Amino acid sequence: MIEKADIHCHVLPYVDDGAMTIRESMELIEQQYEQGVRAVCMTPHLRKKMFETSDEKIYREFGELKDKIGELYPDLKTCLSREYHCDPLFLSIIREKKIMPMGERYVLTEFSYSDDMEEIEKYLSVVMEEGYVPVIAHAERCEALRDFDILEDLSKREILIQMNASSILGKEGRRQTAFCRKAVKRGLIDIVASDAHDPEYRPVLLNEAEKVITRLSGEQYARKIMHDVPMRIMGLEE
Numbered sequence: 001m002i003e004k005a006d007i008h009c010h011v012l013p014y015v016d017d018g019a020m021t022i023r024e025s026m027e028l029i030e031q032q033y034e035q036g037v038r039a040v041c042m043t044p045h046l047r048k049k050m051f052e053t054s055d056e057k058i059y060r061e062f063g064e065l066k067d068k069i070g071e072l073y074p075d076l077k078t079c080l081s082r083e084y085h086c087d088p089l090f091l092s093i094i095r096e097k098k099i100m101p102m103g104e105r106y107v108l109t110e111f112s113y114s115d116d117m118e119e120i121e122k123y124l125s126v127v128m129e130e131g132y133v134p135v136i137a138h139a140e141r142c143e144a145l146r147d148f149d150i151l152e153d154l155s156k157r158e159i160l161i162q163m164n165a166s167s168i169l170g171k172e173g174r175r176q177t178a179f180c181r182k183a184v185k186r187g188l189i190d191i192v193a194s195d196a197h198d199p200e201y202r203p204v205l206l207n208e209a210e211k212v213i214t215r216l217s218g219e220q221y222a223r224k225i226m227h228d229v230p231m232r233i234m235g236l237e238e
């Protein structure tokens with residue numbers, strides 16, 4: 001089992017549709033730890049009219065959870081960011097320089113299933129204009145991004161592609177899985193993360209994903225997308 005870093009998860013309690021109690025948070029942390037994760041970036045949703053929890057509340061919950069994690073898992077590093085849905089709320093936040101990045105300059109950006117490339121490019125440009133590097137959250141869920149030429153073009157422009165462990169494992173339907181596995185084989189994914197929401201229905205599946213990625217593309221690539229790149233994003237390069 002390789003050591004891992006998970007840059008996209010909803011482990012923080014009471015702030016979105018992720019963990020509903022501290023107990024659920026700690027169960028998710030336990031799953032991450034047992035699957036080799038030693039660095040976690042918690043990324044609560046920010047989405048207009050759906051998840052508008054303030055940064056202040058998120059910092060408070062993070063402080064409490066971090067203490068608990070420190071007692072049980074002293075070698076687990078944690079940091080806080082957000083999963084920004086690309087909508088007018090995100091635009092105003094980034095323009096007002098109120099982004100909570102991963103590390104110093106990475107922003108986890110989420111698009112809707114039906115967003116077209118024009119819309120996607122509009123938001124990517126804003127993120128880059130403001131001096132950040134976009135990390136596209138679960139790109140496989142967005143119809144317009146299920147295209148290898150587009151992924152190659154994005155990677156040439158240093159835009160990072162994150163895919164969910166569950167999608168690679170076939171939990172989100174056959175089409176998505178086939179696309180994800182081909183993308184793994186072509187080396188077009190930069191990061192695999194759990195996007196875990198709760199211990200039972202949307203758990204941490206990084207260990208199973210590691211096995212599939214290793215089988216398809218080798219251990220070195222698995223290490224790159226499950227450890228090296230995520231650690232660099234969190235500013236925790238060793």
Ligand SMILES: [Fe+2]
Pocket residue numbers: 008009010083137195
């Ligand atoms: Fe997410």
